[in-house]
Amino acid sequence: MSTAKPVFRYPVPELKDLPDDVREKILAVQEKAGFVPNVFIALARRPDEFRAFFAYHDALMLKEGGSLSKADREMIVTATSAKNGCLYCVVAHGALLRIYAKNPLVADQVAINHYKADITPRQRAMLDFAIKVCLGSASVGDADYEALRAHGFDDEDIWDIAAITAFFGMSNRIANATSMRPNDEFYLMGRLPR
């Protein structure tokens, strides 16, 4: 798990010293992605938090059903993480957004200015709501729910949007507070035609 650039400002554990379940999850993601995203290495030094973090992540991002596509979910993460100035999440989830959306441009667009992005009115409404949850959740209320229902989102979808925004708001703050670096591999992912 050595790397030329630091994973984050804390020391990182040796793979062999990790609990089996944590190590296995890391090896599985490495197998699938070809590298280990730094968030796995960073959180592994606290196995209980690692387990809860990824359990929550998977419950929200790998959820079956609902009307949010995988690309929609990553779009929420990319747009709101940019509002929080989280380099790790914008770069890592922007990569996933490009891949799921099969669109090499959309991640940069929603990260910088979702009003100018090539997205549908439905996605625009989804991001308007997510950004409100991100920056001013205190005043979320009936009118926000109505605005989303007008685009075909049901209340479970709305929960999903809010919860994804909230979860990554947590992730953004942990990454920022610990100076977590996005792996270099993420920057180019999904930018080239396949």
Place this chain on the structure above:
Amino acid sequence: MSTAKPVFRYPVPELKDLPDDVREKILAVQEKAGFVPNVFIALARRPDEFRAFFAYHDALMLKEGGSLSKADREMIVTATSAKNGCLYCVVAHGALLRIYAKNPLVADQVAINHYKADITPRQRAMLDFAIKVCLGSASVGDADYEALRAHGFDDEDIWDIAAITAFFGMSNRIANATSMRPNDEFYLMGRLPR
């Protein structure tokens, strides 16, 4: 689980319909507290999120070791939840803060203005950092770590402060987006001499 006032804006599940582990955790908290805090009922409608949420919560709030007392942890939650305008968390965790700190005044103080609260300089530094993580995590850096180390916090403590702030920042957004109500019982807890 019926209540005169709504738990939040979503329908709540019947206790009997919940998975065993979820139901048991709810019954355990009821046994201990004398009532079921609404966050348990609210999240129970999504068991996977319930499990991950409380696993994360317990990893951070029930953690052994480190120099943060239980009162310190609840103080972080109360102060930062107020910045996010989260009624549920300020009321519920303010109650816990009063109890753990054996101080009936401190929760209202840190919720409204931590600069004027009867807290130690060390707690003041802890809250200054937590509030920065809450409101402007993008610029957290070396100087912030140094400021905390000067008060005797080590880097694991700093992780704890950041992670608690981040976790409840998530909780605040979910509670705000779903209009989660604090149970009436919380408001008076810890205010009367025992």
Place this chain on the structure above:
Amino acid sequence: MSTAKPVFRYPVPELKDLPDDVREKILAVQEKAGFVPNVFIALARRPDEFRAFFAYHDALMLKEGGSLSKADREMIVTATSAKNGCLYCVVAHGALLRIYAKNPLVADQVAINHYKADITPRQRAMLDFAIKVCLGSASVGDADYEALRAHGFDDEDIWDIAAITAFFGMSNRIANATSMRPNDEFYLMGRLPR
């Protein structure tokens, strides 16, 4: 007038050294409340300001007529003082709000997030306007007046809301700049059934 905790960051006068009218007003409030709220002691060191402050206070808060109840007036004070981070006013006027409204929960609710408080739509509109006067008075205009008239407020009521907000905006700044402490007695007032 000695106290274990300081009234504020300035020295406080001896009761015997005060002008008669100031001393009498202090003794009268002590008689009625059972203690002397610190704002009386603090301002007494400048008798002319003391007299003007309480004359203004009484003109706004003890005014006969109009459609604002005593609870409405204290609700405005509590909600806007929280926006200004004024511990003294939130704690002291929150106590009065609980008493006048005969509601042990509402003060904490409007202090933390008036959107989630158990208040009427009319009170919600009243607080929306008060908070706008508090935080962004420059753009108050016809539309704000119309919104309040739709809830049955007449222009004199609107003046009252604006003037109460403005007066306590002054009070908040003086209390914050002088680190005025709320008396311990306020915290529990109105929280217990009578």
Place this chain on the structure above:
Amino acid sequence: MSTAKPVFRYPVPELKDLPDDVREKILAVQEKAGFVPNVFIALARRPDEFRAFFAYHDALMLKEGGSLSKADREMIVTATSAKNGCLYCVVAHGALLRIYAKNPLVADQVAINHYKADITPRQRAMLDFAIKVCLGSASVGDADYEALRAHGFDDEDIWDIAAITAFFGMSNRIANATSMRPNDEFYLMGRLPR
């Protein structure tokens, strides 16, 4: 008291209908200034508030002693009223500032950008503090007092600065909420050599 342009958005009283003391104060200011500033006419429709307002005003602005000159006091009003977007107070008190300071330029300077104004370092520190009381009083503390003492202000002067800022913060909000117009006469006062 008729005027081509409205005094503010409320009806104004006839001079003959006012209580004697209110009318006399108005006639006195007219005698001295050559016209009646609109704030006198506006507040006269509520005599108790009129009396308290001007008693407070005079206690702060006509106070004997202390190290704040009349120009300093008006400078505080002009700079902080600009932050609140209060046209009435910037125009009216800017006029007084020009006259007391015998400086036709300084009012526009401190209203637009006090950092670029032709003022002394002591006045700069005074305005820095006043603007903090105006915009963020919650965090005023020891360091702010120290910064002012370094420029020779004692604690009574600091109270004066804070109280003047607070009082006109009230006045700004009332003027904004009622659309109070500055009299045309103020705009040119103090701009021409005498």
Place this chain on the structure above:
Amino acid sequence: MSTAKPVFRYPVPELKDLPDDVREKILAVQEKAGFVPNVFIALARRPDEFRAFFAYHDALMLKEGGSLSKADREMIVTATSAKNGCLYCVVAHGALLRIYAKNPLVADQVAINHYKADITPRQRAMLDFAIKVCLGSASVGDADYEALRAHGFDDEDIWDIAAITAFFGMSNRIANATSMRPNDEFYLMGRLPR
């Protein structure tokens, strides 16, 4: 080109050392205005930037056609420069606004609070848009164009409003960063009846 007060924080060039075209433009403005506005002297030390700045300025401010009057253009500059805290531009262009509008009051009004200024609803809409471009251009969109068209502005006018705001946003930042002083002559211009 000597002056008792500094032009800005950089040294200023001698008139004789300037390129002919720059010197001629300066002499022409001096001939017309009776003095040389400091922005000409300041930028002259970088002739290429001088030429581009005034070419852009003239393209926007001296443009023929369109429905924006010269007073409208200067009103945009005055109102938005105040939002940026640019003393130079508010004072210099406020003077031009007073002259073109033949109105000695309007510059102070739009600089402090355009909501309370004696302007037409059309000018109010124009300034609302300009201020949005100044402070939050990221979200400018169709609704903003519609709002202006409702007041008779066509898309070329809207370009003009946006471009003037943008150009002086640049000018404001250069003036602020270099502490450019407005010439004393500007303060009184257009305030006296002719």
Place this chain on the structure above:
Amino acid sequence: MSTAKPVFRYPVPELKDLPDDVREKILAVQEKAGFVPNVFIALARRPDEFRAFFAYHDALMLKEGGSLSKADREMIVTATSAKNGCLYCVVAHGALLRIYAKNPLVADQVAINHYKADITPRQRAMLDFAIKVCLGSASVGDADYEALRAHGFDDEDIWDIAAITAFFGMSNRIANATSMRPNDEFYLMGRLPR
């Protein structure tokens, strides 16, 4: 000059209808870059503004001398344009930054969070200042100059940083107000090893 996606919200001119100098500049950039960046097409519909814009641009960005490298200049543009939410400038100048810096990662880093970017302390100070000029130029003063001089910037360099920030602040506002799209070609430029 036809394109599947709109250049911006205004109609675009035919190349043949443009003045010779404008057309030649466009053809020259097409020759060099392989495509015509949309800003050239957009501004060409107003030739005088086109000429002034690019004259200013070239004076700042192609300037000889000084200690700012071409990469430094583009880094300022990328970081401050992100603060203004300008998709066009972040994407187009981020591409140039990657190329000049021979670094495929740095543009995304400074756009999202310059505190976490792989840049030198000197570049960090440069961006701190540029962002202050971008977001709060009113308070730029001596301390800011001192901070930059400590990193070896002289006053001409500081002018360059401020002027580049100011110029692109203008460009950002024009691009946002007109919904100017970055050409698709920019997104991938400089991301692949050569």
